[in-house]
Amino acid sequence: MLPVLFVAFAALLVVTSLMVVLHKNPVTSALFLVLAFCSLAGIYLLLRAEFLGMVQIVVYAGAIMVLFLFVIMYLNLQHDVETGLQIAVRRGIGWFVGALMLLTGAALLKRGWALGPANEVMPGAEQGNVAAIGRVLYSRYLFPFEITSILLLVAMVGVIMIARGRTGHPSVRMGPAAERGAAGGSA
Amino acid sequence: MIPLSWLIGLSAIVFTIGVVGVLVRRNALVIFMSIELMLNAANLAFVAFASEMKSLDGQVFVFFVMTVAAAEVAIGLAIIVHLFRLRETVFVDEIHLLKG
Amino acid sequence: MRLPLLWIIPALPLAAVLLNLLLGDRLGKRGTALLACGSVIAAFGFALRAVLHLAGLPEAERHLIEFAWTWMRVGDFSADVSFLLDPLSAVMVLVVTGVGSLIHVYATGYMSHDPSFRRFFLYLNLFMFAMLTLVLADNYLLLFVGWEGVGLCSYLLIGFWYERPSAAEAGKKAFIVNRIGDFGFMLGAFMLVAATGSLNFDRVFAAAPHVFATGGAAITLTALLMFLGATGKSAQIPLFTWLPDAMEGPTPVSALIHAATMVTAGVYMLARSHVLFEMSPAAMEVVAVIGAATALMAATIGLAQNDIKRVLAYSTVSQLGYMFMACGVGAFGAGIFHVMTHAFFKALLFLGAGSVIHALSDEQDMRRMGGLAPKLPWTHATMLVATLAIAGVPLFSGFFSKDEILADAFASGHYGIWAVGIVGAALTAFYMTRLYVLTFCGAPRLTHEAEHHLHESPPSMIAPLVVLAVLSFIGGYVGMPFQEGGHAFARWLRPVMEAGEVVVPHHELSHGAEWALLAVSVVVALIGIGGALQAYLVVPGIATSLRERFGGLHRLLEHKYWVDEVYDAFVVRPFMAASQWLWRVWDSLVVDGLVNGVGYTLELGSGMLKLVQTGFVGTYALWIALGVIALVLHFTR
């Protein structure tokens, strides 16, 4: 049962992420990325990481990608025009490097890993691993956790500072582009 | 039980796709998405090893990675929007003032 | 038992400094004065409290240590910030805070017209803080902190009127000369650390007899190095030249720093580490000889000076010489005793001189004074007391202390030193009387405008004078001679002075001999005074005729044996030349060449490297990817 589901999810993941890269319309790419994240969440569930699976959906699908969609709609981006020699060249290079990287990855895969189980049984395997993760997070990783919160605070401040531009009020620095973006689908 | 090598292979493939996306596309937003893909590939590897080693640390790391990703996306998108206001474009090959 | 609260004594002036800095001109003149004086007087109160508490203890336990915090701990060496109160530091702390507060009060009057009133008291309080730290420290490191602190403050205060080039010069001179001494002191301290592994007084003194061979080279070298520090701080040969120039500072400063307190730090340091010095007779001899020589030399110079403050400065140098003489002959107690009495009358002299200068609107040359006695009754009276005290007239404080020094020198068999001391005493009496006469007696020789607004100083300046006069009269009676087992002061100091292993045997003179010595010194003093009166008051011709007859000698004295010139020629100029060469050749050619060369190479290299920066994100990403691949391949190989 598990392998079947895994293969299904994996295939979905690979296809969708390929579509993210290949599709010309940023909105569609974003949607495929959402799908990819959801399938990844499925894989997490298969790996008995329920908490991560859900958080994956909440954070990535529910927050980050919505943000992406926002921006795309706000900037009102249509299909990317990707023509011309330069693009072709870079595309060739890109795929070549990708193939190279995949080969190296295969080389890595062949080596195999010398790691044994750290514990006999996965902590919190029975009543869901939320409590277990919480216990680890707030005991051994407490300091990184706090640091992360600070990081988020900094990010918030930074975003506000960037978004409002140099002069005080955001509405002041609305360039023509921004107006077009705000005008929505009229374009 | 899913063999570790499958998971790692999958993660490698997804990572590579992300790399290719970064290299191939010229739309800053799509590049950003590809970076997210890479991050998630790394997360997948983390979770895979965590379940292999039957320890939660890997999952905790994934948690942190997600937080960082959230912060990074927020900042990055803000920058892209600002850039668009200034330069009217999100195509990274039209923005190369920073050359030596 | 209740705490002695030692830390608060230095803390009070420091707090005043900080407040002064914090509030700035919001304080106003009155506020500044109140803050400064108040803090110092409060410190005096606390010091008195602590000392009374100390006196209440049995003699064996008069050794309070108050640990504040551990300053640093390096390996097994550790230095604490902790304070020590024993009879010795008790005397010093009382003198410093007491005289200090009097002089603060005096300064409020003296500096009242100065534009940078606040800055002055800022420095003064800072000085009090440093000095008290020095006196109360219980280890050489903290003592050195105070030592440097007072050096800094003396520099700042000498150059207080920095718009006057001479003042700035004098400040620099004082600082640099002191640096030489401090360097010696530091080396001494290093040797102590190397030998005993600690700088704490008790531990050092406890360990010294075991690590040093008595009279050995190591201990002698250490002692001499520390003595070099003392000569710097206390203006002894060869480093005495800065003190006379230090008179460029405001007179209260001269009184406080360059007469009463700072310059005696060297003596205090010697007395504090008498255990080390007593272990090295050679060093002791050097100290004695240098002290005697300084005493004589400064006294002779003092004869020929005309600037009232310079005369006082040289007399200070020579009195310090007496103190070192005492230390050298092993009579550290006598030395400290003289420190105390000297603090009283010399501060008084300076303040009096200051009052005169104030009255004559900044006239300092004695040749344009005279006949001031009726105009400045208070100043005159107090100055007279001080003059008698320093001249060693019986029943005045100076008499007792100086006589004790001479007696001890004689008793310990240093007859030559004793003789020099006697001559010095005569000269002291002479030039002090000369100063007194030229200033207060005879016909006025004032310039017109000085005469115009000639006025007695305000009470804020007179009151300290009176107090100091009383002190310098009665100050000596704690040291009445002819008492079984030493006089009160000696008994008070005994717990400190008898510490340590090697104690110089205290030679008891027979009363007869002591009477004889007394008589001699009294006679000598009277001769000096009489001679001066004769030469400057009764028959003024004598002085001039003498000056004609011994013209060369007089010029020699007037120009202070040309010491400054000699130093200038043999030390300063070569040094200057060397540094010039270093700057012109080494620095600007070699060093700058290297630096710029590095810069140029980098510029060239980066100019080539920057071509890598295409500015396209894609390129960077490509390089990153390739780099990752390369790394993986390298590590999986």
Add this chain to the structure above:
Amino acid sequence: MAALMSNPAVQVAFWAFVKVMIILNGMLGVVSYLIYAERKICGHIQARTGPNRVGPFGLLQPIADVLKLLFKEEFIPANANKVIFHIAPILAVFPAVVTFSVIPLGPPPMFVATDINVGLLLFLAMSSLGVYAITLGGWASNNKYALLGGLRSSAQMISYELAMGLSTIPVLLRSGTLSLVGIVENQAGWYAIPGTPLALPNWGIFHWYLVVPFVIFLITAFAETNRAPFDLPEAEGELVAGFHTEYSSMKWALFFLGEYMNMIVISSIAVTLFFGGWHGPGLMFGTNGWLSEGPPWMGLVWYLVKLSALMFFFIWVRWTFPRLRYDQLMGFGWKVLLPAAIMNVLIAALWIFARGGM
């Protein structure tokens, strides 16, 4: 065949399938009659008798509506993004259905489709996915009103999700599990009001530190379902019909369906978290009374009773309150609800900690 049927995995799958089918079709029916109910209630609130022509009391009205929608002509605006235009309505329904699969309708195992140990997280995740339908629908239909409506709604939902998630945390603190079944079972029984002989059912709402969370949850629920007074995305006055301006016939019906399903889902979550799920007051059942719950189906009945009460409340509010202005909405969400929710988490945590819980 028999072997296959005897395979436990297959059985699990089979029963799950059955339950899902029941729930799905059940919900479709319920929704259509919910619309009927809404029209009736709003009619009475507005002093008129709602639909009453088709069938007795207009009971067949929903069926007529559905048929009408099915046969209506489909209209797709020019140069709209076809694919996304089609996907959006599906996305509107899908999260609600998925969430419903973890809601315990009655005592397990019979009335519980699946009991996963992160049920609440699943609910949150799905509600966060709900944004897409509206945003994409608004964007894809290539119409400025629709776009503005979509952007508004997504902003609104994102802002209110935070408060909603935080308002559920005190419940978790109390129950110590994320599984909805566990949460409900945690609310079984009674607790005596200190100092009085009286006793209340051990539901969340009857614990003082869960009252404010419940209020917050309710408000956010309105916002999440885009219902009045938070129905700005479809504010007729300003945005024609908001994000589904361009939608017609069955697609529009799907949006509608999604909205009402979301209503049902959120109300059932509220029932589960705060009103003791399938537990009834249990007064009249059993010989020794207080604690016994009666037969399982009775649980289902209790659940339905509570649910319909909440649904009525929803409709009632919609036809009673005026709409907020947009800035008011945002300010309220960020400056009032969020801090209040955080304070609640703290207070509840302290209280439970002080009581030696967890």
